[in-house]
Amino acid sequence: MIELLTANTPNGKKISIMLEEIQSDYKITKINIDKDEQFSNEFKKISPFSKIPVIIDHDTNESVFESGAILIYLAEKSGKFYDKKNRNVINQWLMGQMGYIGPMLGQHHQFHHYNPGKSEFGEKRYFKISERIYRELDERLSYSKFLAGKDYTIADIATFPWIARHDWHDIGLKKFKNLSRWYEVISERKAVQKGFDLLKRGETIPKP
Numbered sequence: 410m411i412e413l414l415t416a417n418t419p420n421g422k423k424i425s426i427m428l429e430e431i432q433s434d435y436k437i438t439k440i441n442i443d444k445d446e447q448f449s450n451e452f453k454k455i456s457p458f459s460k461i462p463v464i465i466d467h468d469t470n471e472s473v474f475e476s477g478a479i480l481i482y483l484a485e486k487s488g489k490f491y492d493k494k495n496r497n498v499i500n501q502w503l504m505g506q507m508g509y510i511g512p513m514l515g516q517h518h519q520f521h522h523y524n525p526g527k528s529e530f531g532e533k534r535y536f537k538i539s540e541r542i543y544r545e546l547d548e549r550l551s552y553s554k555f556l557a558g559k560d561y562t563i564a565d566i567a568t569f570p571w572i573a574r575h576d577w578h579d580i581g582l583k584k585f586k587n588l589s590r591w592y593e594v595i596s597e598r599k600a601v602q603k604g605f606d607l608l609k610r611g612e613t614i615p616k617p
Contacts, residue, residue: 411435411483414452415462416442417607419511419570420476424462426604427480427566431487437607477507480563490562502556502564506571510546513538514571514578522577540580543588546572550587561595569595573605573614582617589617 411433415421428435440446440461447459455472456463463474464482473482480503484491491499517539520531546568549556556564572592575582582589595601596614606612 410467412438412465412467413462414438414440414455414465415607416440416447417612418442418461419574420460421462422570422573422605422607423476423567424464424479424483425607426570426601427483427490427563429600429604430566430598431483431489432600433483433487439608475507477503477567480567484563490560490566492560492562495558495560495562499557499562499564502562503567506564506567510542510568511571513542514574518574518577521579536580539578543578543580543582543585546591547585547588550591555591565591565595569601570605575617576615592617 411428413421413424413428413435415424415437416439425435425437440452442461446452447456447461452463453459455465456474458474460474462476462479463472464479465472466482466486473479481491513535516531517535520528520535525532546556553559555561556568569592572582572588575592582592602614605614
Protein backbone atom coordinates (compact mmCIF):
# COMPACT_ATOMS: atom_id res chain seq x y z
CA MET A 410 0.00 0.00 0.00
CA ILE A 411 1.23 3.47 -0.92
CA GLU A 412 0.81 6.35 1.51
CA LEU A 413 0.80 9.74 -0.21
CA LEU A 414 1.74 12.63 2.06
CA THR A 415 0.69 15.75 0.24
CA ALA A 416 -1.30 18.94 -0.12
CA ASN A 417 -3.80 19.81 -2.84
CA THR A 418 -1.32 21.29 -5.31
CA PRO A 419 -0.33 20.49 -8.91
CA ASN A 420 2.65 18.49 -7.67
CA GLY A 421 0.40 16.58 -5.28
CA LYS A 422 -2.15 15.90 -8.01
CA LYS A 423 0.52 14.39 -10.25
CA ILE A 424 0.90 11.55 -7.79
CA SER A 425 -2.76 10.96 -6.98
CA ILE A 426 -3.47 10.85 -10.73
CA MET A 427 -0.64 8.35 -11.23
CA LEU A 428 -1.87 6.18 -8.36
CA GLU A 429 -5.34 6.11 -9.89
CA GLU A 430 -3.91 5.34 -13.34
CA ILE A 431 -1.98 2.32 -12.08
CA GLN A 432 -4.92 1.27 -9.86
CA SER A 433 -2.73 1.21 -6.78
CA ASP A 434 -3.99 0.72 -3.26
CA TYR A 435 -3.20 4.02 -1.53
CA LYS A 436 -4.18 6.43 1.18
CA ILE A 437 -3.78 10.19 1.52
CA THR A 438 -2.13 11.81 4.52
CA LYS A 439 -2.73 15.54 4.27
CA ILE A 440 0.15 17.88 5.04
CA ASN A 441 -1.17 21.35 5.87
CA ILE A 442 1.34 23.63 4.17
CA ASP A 443 -0.61 26.69 5.31
CA LYS A 444 0.34 25.72 8.87
CA ASP A 445 3.94 24.84 7.91
CA GLU A 446 3.51 21.16 8.72
CA GLN A 447 6.03 20.38 5.98
CA PHE A 448 8.76 21.89 8.17
CA SER A 449 8.25 19.51 11.07
CA ASN A 450 11.25 17.42 12.06
CA GLU A 451 9.28 14.24 11.44
CA PHE A 452 8.36 15.21 7.88
CA LYS A 453 11.86 16.45 7.12
CA LYS A 454 13.20 12.95 7.79
CA ILE A 455 11.51 11.77 4.59
CA SER A 456 11.58 15.08 2.71
CA PRO A 457 14.94 16.83 3.19
CA PHE A 458 13.78 20.02 1.43
CA SER A 459 10.48 20.12 3.37
CA LYS A 460 8.45 19.77 0.18
CA ILE A 461 5.37 17.80 -0.70
CA PRO A 462 4.59 15.28 -2.08
CA VAL A 463 6.28 12.25 -0.54
CA ILE A 464 5.25 8.63 -0.75
CA ILE A 465 5.87 5.77 1.63
CA ASP A 466 5.66 2.34 0.06
CA HIS A 467 4.51 0.24 2.99
CA ASP A 468 5.19 -2.94 1.01
CA THR A 469 8.92 -2.20 1.02
CA ASN A 470 9.21 0.45 3.79
CA GLU A 471 10.77 2.82 1.25
CA SER A 472 10.01 6.53 1.05
CA VAL A 473 10.48 8.68 -2.05
CA PHE A 474 10.50 12.48 -2.26
CA GLU A 475 10.35 14.81 -5.32
CA SER A 476 7.36 14.32 -7.58
CA GLY A 477 9.36 13.38 -10.67
CA ALA A 478 11.26 10.70 -8.77
CA ILE A 479 7.97 9.44 -7.34
CA LEU A 480 6.45 9.13 -10.81
CA ILE A 481 9.46 7.15 -12.02
CA TYR A 482 9.29 4.91 -8.94
CA LEU A 483 5.60 4.19 -9.43
CA ALA A 484 6.02 3.69 -13.17
CA GLU A 485 8.80 1.17 -12.65
CA LYS A 486 6.88 -0.57 -9.87
CA SER A 487 3.74 -0.88 -12.00
CA GLY A 488 5.35 -1.27 -15.40
CA LYS A 489 3.08 1.45 -16.82
CA PHE A 490 3.48 4.79 -18.62
CA TYR A 491 7.29 4.54 -18.83
CA ASP A 492 8.15 2.40 -21.84
CA LYS A 493 11.79 1.29 -21.80
CA LYS A 494 12.24 1.94 -25.53
CA ASN A 495 11.16 5.56 -25.14
CA ARG A 496 12.64 6.47 -21.76
CA ASN A 497 15.17 8.93 -23.10
CA VAL A 498 12.39 11.07 -24.61
CA ILE A 499 10.07 10.59 -21.63
CA ASN A 500 12.82 11.65 -19.23
CA GLN A 501 13.51 14.82 -21.20
CA TRP A 502 9.89 15.95 -21.10
CA LEU A 503 9.55 14.92 -17.47
CA MET A 504 12.66 16.90 -16.51
CA GLY A 505 11.38 19.82 -18.59
CA GLN A 506 8.29 19.87 -16.43
CA MET A 507 10.26 19.54 -13.21
CA GLY A 508 12.91 22.14 -14.01
CA TYR A 509 11.03 24.63 -16.17
CA ILE A 510 7.27 24.31 -16.61
CA GLY A 511 6.38 23.81 -12.94
CA PRO A 512 8.79 26.34 -11.41
CA MET A 513 7.99 29.07 -13.94
CA LEU A 514 4.22 28.64 -13.76
CA GLY A 515 4.61 28.50 -9.98
CA GLN A 516 6.29 31.92 -10.01
CA HIS A 517 3.51 33.21 -12.26
CA HIS A 518 1.03 32.01 -9.64
CA GLN A 519 2.88 33.91 -6.93
CA PHE A 520 3.03 37.24 -8.74
CA HIS A 521 -0.14 37.16 -10.83
CA HIS A 522 -2.59 35.13 -8.73
CA TYR A 523 -1.56 35.36 -5.08
CA ASN A 524 0.20 38.75 -4.92
CA PRO A 525 -0.99 40.98 -7.78
CA GLY A 526 0.17 44.57 -7.69
CA LYS A 527 3.25 43.94 -5.56
CA SER A 528 5.81 43.69 -8.37
CA GLU A 529 5.14 44.90 -11.89
CA PHE A 530 8.46 43.42 -12.98
CA GLY A 531 7.61 39.99 -11.53
CA GLU A 532 4.12 39.98 -13.01
CA LYS A 533 5.31 40.89 -16.51
CA ARG A 534 8.33 38.59 -16.44
CA TYR A 535 6.49 35.43 -15.40
CA PHE A 536 3.46 36.17 -17.55
CA LYS A 537 5.73 36.30 -20.60
CA ILE A 538 7.55 33.12 -19.61
CA SER A 539 4.27 31.31 -18.96
CA GLU A 540 2.87 32.44 -22.29
CA ARG A 541 6.01 31.13 -23.96
CA ILE A 542 5.57 27.77 -22.20
CA TYR A 543 2.07 27.53 -23.66
CA ARG A 544 3.45 28.26 -27.14
CA GLU A 545 6.26 25.74 -26.77
CA LEU A 546 3.93 23.00 -25.58
CA ASP A 547 1.48 23.84 -28.36
CA GLU A 548 4.25 23.57 -30.94
CA ARG A 549 5.38 20.20 -29.62
CA LEU A 550 1.82 18.90 -29.62
CA SER A 551 1.27 20.06 -33.19
CA TYR A 552 3.18 16.98 -34.38
CA SER A 553 3.13 14.70 -31.32
CA LYS A 554 -0.04 13.23 -29.84
CA PHE A 555 1.42 13.33 -26.33
CA LEU A 556 4.50 15.07 -24.99
CA ALA A 557 6.88 12.14 -25.37
CA GLY A 558 5.35 10.71 -28.52
CA LYS A 559 2.31 8.69 -29.50
CA ASP A 560 1.70 7.24 -26.03
CA TYR A 561 0.46 8.79 -22.78
CA THR A 562 3.30 8.73 -20.23
CA ILE A 563 4.43 10.08 -16.88
CA ALA A 564 5.59 13.22 -18.74
CA ASP A 565 1.94 14.02 -19.49
CA ILE A 566 0.85 13.10 -15.97
CA ALA A 567 3.47 15.49 -14.57
CA THR A 568 2.51 18.40 -16.82
CA PHE A 569 -1.27 18.15 -16.86
CA PRO A 570 -2.04 19.46 -13.31
CA TRP A 571 -0.02 22.62 -14.01
CA ILE A 572 -1.94 23.38 -17.20
CA ALA A 573 -5.14 22.59 -15.28
CA ARG A 574 -4.55 25.89 -13.47
CA HIS A 575 -4.94 27.73 -16.77
CA ASP A 576 -7.71 29.86 -15.31
CA TRP A 577 -5.10 31.31 -12.91
CA HIS A 578 -2.74 32.10 -15.79
CA ASP A 579 -5.05 34.37 -17.82
CA ILE A 580 -3.23 33.39 -21.00
CA GLY A 581 -6.17 31.75 -22.75
CA LEU A 582 -5.79 28.00 -23.20
CA LYS A 583 -8.32 27.97 -26.05
CA LYS A 584 -5.95 30.06 -28.16
CA PHE A 585 -3.60 27.07 -28.31
CA LYS A 586 -5.46 24.43 -30.29
CA ASN A 587 -2.92 21.62 -29.94
CA LEU A 588 -2.40 22.14 -26.22
CA SER A 589 -6.18 22.35 -25.79
CA ARG A 590 -6.63 19.08 -27.69
CA TRP A 591 -4.07 17.36 -25.44
CA TYR A 592 -5.69 18.85 -22.34
CA GLU A 593 -9.17 17.70 -23.32
CA VAL A 594 -8.02 14.16 -24.15
CA ILE A 595 -6.35 13.78 -20.77
CA SER A 596 -9.27 15.43 -18.96
CA GLU A 597 -11.55 12.66 -20.22
CA ARG A 598 -9.55 9.90 -18.53
CA LYS A 599 -11.47 8.54 -15.54
CA ALA A 600 -8.31 8.01 -13.51
CA VAL A 601 -7.29 11.62 -14.11
CA GLN A 602 -10.70 12.86 -12.97
CA LYS A 603 -10.49 10.76 -9.79
CA GLY A 604 -6.89 11.67 -9.05
CA PHE A 605 -7.50 15.37 -9.69
CA ASP A 606 -10.05 15.31 -6.86
CA LEU A 607 -7.20 14.59 -4.47
CA LEU A 608 -9.05 15.40 -1.26
CA LYS A 609 -12.32 13.79 -2.45
CA ARG A 610 -14.29 17.01 -2.16
CA GLY A 611 -15.88 16.87 -5.59
CA GLU A 612 -13.23 19.01 -7.30
CA THR A 613 -13.56 18.89 -11.07
CA ILE A 614 -11.06 19.60 -13.82
CA PRO A 615 -11.46 23.14 -15.20
CA LYS A 616 -12.75 23.34 -18.75
CA PRO A 617 -10.41 24.78 -21.42
